[in-house]
Amino acid sequence: VINSSNQQQLKRFAVGPNGCEVTGIFATPDKTALFINIQHPGNWPADANALVQDATAAASGQVRPRAATVVIQKRDGGPVGV
Numbered sequence: 001v002i003n004s005s006n007q008q009q010l011k012r013f014a015v016g017p018n019g020c021e022v023t024g025i026f027a028t029p030d031k032t033a034l035f036i037n038i039q040h041p042g043n044w045p046a047d048a049n050a051l052v053q054d055a056t057a058a059a060s061g062q063v064r065p066r067a068a069t070v071v072i073q074k075r076d077g078g079p080v081g082v
Helices: none
Strands: 021-027 035-041 069-073
Touching: none
Parallel strands: none
Antiparallel strands: 021 035, 035 069
16 A cells, blocks of 8 residues: 555656556566556547547647557566566
């Protein structure tokens, strides 16, 4: 349980793109791989009027952002986050 007495021990090891949701966090039983999902990159804030903003279209001259599943592992094969 995270509380004010142990927050100094926390370390960030994954950050998603601006405006995305990081979801579906899952670790393998041996804790050597962590899976995260990146959802909705680059399509927030959405506009209620689809004629104003199409979240499935790329900005001019760019590739459309896509959702992804990312696997995080240590180079030495050890447990992640330990």
